Amino acid sequence: MPKDSFAPETAYELAQVNIARLKYPLDAPELKDFVDALDPVNAVADAADGFVWRLRSESGNATDVPVFGDSWLIVNMSVWRDTNALTAFMYQGQHRELLSRRFEWFERVAEAMTTLWWVPAGHRPTVAEAEERLLRLRAEGPTPYAFTLRTAFPPETSENAASQQVS
Template sequence: MTPAFELAEVNIARLKFPLDSPQLKDFVDALDPVNADADSADGFVWRLQSEGGDATDIPVLGDEWLIINMSVWRDTNSLTAYMYQGRHREMLARRREWFEKVQEAMLAMWWVPAGHRPTVAEAEARLLHLRTNGPTPYAFTLRTSFPPGASQPVLGEVPEGLGCSV
């Protein structure tokens, strides 16, 4: 049976150094293996990538120091199983070496109809909504999540009062 909904997630990070700097060499060198782990993980559906195989050159929120990671998963359990094991867990442990600590939300999740692949603009809208309103069925976190299909807006619809400017 095909699920009606899949879990989309976006996380962004503000770089401390340019991607081609010696300080980010370990991070950049780990991108391909970590992405390969995701691609083969149970519950993985899709991830945003450019021709280079990752998403580090895809602009987000008009800020050249931000990088984006966006993916779709079967459910929250499959996403968390991947996030907190293996190479990805090792990379999470070192994130403060490579990325600025930011007070605002840098990760958002939402349910999409099965087969839908979110755009960067959609992800930006969800993240900005989470920053403004806190967790809601429109955009939420692992700590405060909502069941699939809860209050799904029509695709492409932006909630009232939410602009896409930074």
Template structure:
């Protein structure tokens, strides 16, 4: 598999401090559409998880109504970080403690996927649980401790059938 045949999947989850329809989360909810539009237009953006509402705030993750999920696929880590740390998304990051609980366990992870693959929430949950149990590996890693696609173990691209993923 060549590097060009791989894309970077990312998931991050957050535990809400308040219900999504609360006044405390109004700024966050109001910013979702513009921030998602920025992502959709960003260089290196490939795909993002969304429901019919246009975002993923109603997509269940880990069976917990207080968790929300963000999952996307990018050309590479440079494209992802360029988007994350600029503009409206950067402003949202700066305010995250207003809206989300501080959690000790890992709440985000990255992994390489074959080009065209769209990860499922079940796949993302498995990757995140793997990161929590084993730390960063080619199967699930972080921006701080990442693995380039050429250094990744081919087993890292094997997704169990029970996760409902097809490539």
């Protein structure tokens, strides 16, 4: 759970990305429970209080959207009203159950695979933007530019952070 939850004024929304390295191909029997749960969990997210948007491809989810040029990585990216809304969804119901089983389906990795950042209301982040934020988190740790639920920053700090570029 986050130490502090920030509820932005209507000028900002919270973007999140998480990526995972598959242990098996998506059509493998070992991933059946995960794949079968995608549509129901996405439906719960779509209906959740504070949900704004999620990345989707023609398939209706984002498992076939390339990230970091690695076919073994899958991406989930969404926008929420604030950290409270995201946290409420993440740690309740079927999503919480799936989260507890993640190491059955995904490799354990040492580097950060999830990051958050504030976006202007109405902005829908791209995968390239998410990759840049995640790389910055890996390089510098949590900053207003890219942070985690454990070390969150208020949206006001994102105005200055948004103009920073990855070096």
